[in-house]
Amino acid sequence: MKRFFQIIVMIVAASGFVRGEQLSDTISIQEVTVSSFRKQIARDRLPQKVEVITREQIERAGTSDISDILKKEGGLDVIQYPGMLSGVGIRGFRPATSGLNQRVLVLIDGRPSASTNLAMIDLTGVERVEIIKGPASAIYGPQAVGGVVNIITRKSSGKLQGKGTVGYGSFQQTEASAQVGGTISGPVDFDFSLNRYQRNKNYKIGKNNLFRDALGFDEISSYFSKGDSTMVETDDRGDGDVRPNTKYTRYGSRGRIGVQLSSDWRLDFSVDGVFADDVEDPGDIKDGSNKPGLKDVSRLSSDISLTGKLAPTNTLTLRVFYGFQLAKNMTTYEGVPSALIHPYKSYNETTAWKGVQVTDMVTMGSNTFFFGLENNQSNFDSRRFKKDGSRVAPYKPNYSFITTGVFAQGNINLVADKLFILGGVRFDNIQYKVFETELMTYKERSENNQFFSPSLGLRYQVLPGLNLKGTVGYGFSPADIYSVAGYNEVFSKKPKHVTIYAGNAELKNMESLTRELxxxxxxxxxxxxxxxxxxxxxxxxxxxxxFIPATSLELTASGDTIDARVNYQNAPSNTIQGLESSGSFDFGKLAGWNSSLQLWASYSHLFTANEVADEYGIGQTTRKMLNVAMDNLRTGISFDDSKNLYASLSFRYVGDRFDRNWNYWDRYVETTYANYMVADFVTGYRFLKHHELSLSVNNLTDENYYEKRGYNMPGRSFWIRYSFKF
Incomplete structure (x- = not known):
């Protein structure tokens, strides 16, 4: 607690000297609407906790990485690696960077984003990002356990408008982007954006560490449950080092064309993608530069939507979507100790999504009801290769998820609009398919299970501006497909002896129940x-x-001796409890200025966040949730004269996070990461109506920090950008 108050004192002292950017819309609650509940609703009417990151915040954040945006502006937990790989967590659920059973659902305009890797989503052409904190499976189905990140794209009409931006930054970073949108002719409108980002020089890890040294954030601890002992280490690895193999170039694009077919019907087609070849990955810092990575990645997603009125109070929306994500990994080293070699393609994987959404909206006065059907199919395919190009068995077999959901939702206003009720129910059927895969012993299998997701939220206006709210809702994520439908015969060292891994068709989906006041x-x-x-x-x-060892002689169909069987069961329940708070005050309005001078803060604390999990080499273990911060504080001061000048100074503090120490693979050793705090500064000047020049400084005090230990983030970096609007 003493350390926490030290942080507050330092932030307030520093903030007193700075004026900053217009208040984050994740703090202010006026005049903000949200579309993630199938209709535009004023955020100050919603029972759910929803944060909105605006286009202005995105453009001024000094980054083109959505992971940076979500942690800086949304206060979310992230796992972030230097080589274009990241994932996000909400309300105590662990971030994930792969797989189709994650705990946070990422959408683009309400449909699947076609990505399991957050770094593969481009921000150019994005209007805002809406973050639902808390379960939303009653609306969106699988994966919406901790919450939803819904990326809303730009939809322009009327006079053509656009913006072009060029920028140069530390580590020879360059960025160029362009976006334009509006009405082409008559009923046809469009949006188009293009972005190119390059880091042409390896970045340098932070060295000066003002906050780390002043606040004592320089130690990690590892707890050994066997023996009940703790080992403390100084955490200064990489201070001031240039991190080799951190260069890459990324291209992103987004397009949309829409046609107003009649006064009541509209057709839209949209597509977006990200492409990057020769993306470097430095690997874990403990290995120095001996185990780098290299990969080519790409992603494409698209949808066609038709919206129209069946009657004055009845609107139908039909959407079809398709997308895929590709990754090709190269091997760059071999041997023990490792030695660098000429890279060769050793692994590639493809994940594809396709589906359809049908929603019928019925309006009754100020109340709205939705009924719908949604079908999503996700397919995973992978291959591995030797140096000579011949194939070897992949790490896991190919598989698919097929989910079909029916839902109903009501947005109801009562008591002279003082009481707003948002309720919904959804039923999902999930089909798991594991395919017989070349060079593997997995057998083709298919299983099904179901889940029912109700939710209810209430918000009541006690006095003008003062509201009480409460929600209760379920979330779920599909069980791991191999745990449900897998079958594999793994040979042991003894000839003709196997261990059978078999899925459990009765396995239930991971589910959560959240209550909020x-x-x-x-x-x-x-x-x-x-x-x-x-x-x-x-x-x-x-x-x-x-694990069930054999107690008598049993043979497989091919005559091999079964030594043991491994099947799967559901873990017991556990809890996550937390508190979230935010506030802002505008001194400019208090003084009667035309300018805004705002002080804002947002703080979240987890009282407990544990899970029962299956740990490699150990088995069932109750542990603290990994890679999740127990405390997260964001605060700053911001200024905007609404004409020319804007500036902001912001701070972000991340408290205790936990991870497994893999130096001790045969037992569970819990490592507590060092806390960290970073500061960011941005200022800009708008002139001659169409022009803007901005300067941003990320990691102002040059801290050595990380989101995942061993993969340290860049130190202090500068960006200068010039933009032209028309």
Missing amino acids: GVTYGDKAGLWSAELSYFWTTYKNNSIEK
């Missing part, structure tokens, strides 16, 4: 606002291996 206040003048929420989540059914 909160209070919000925001005055109409926008002078100040505050919000406080408490949430309590119980969840269960992680997949746990169960």
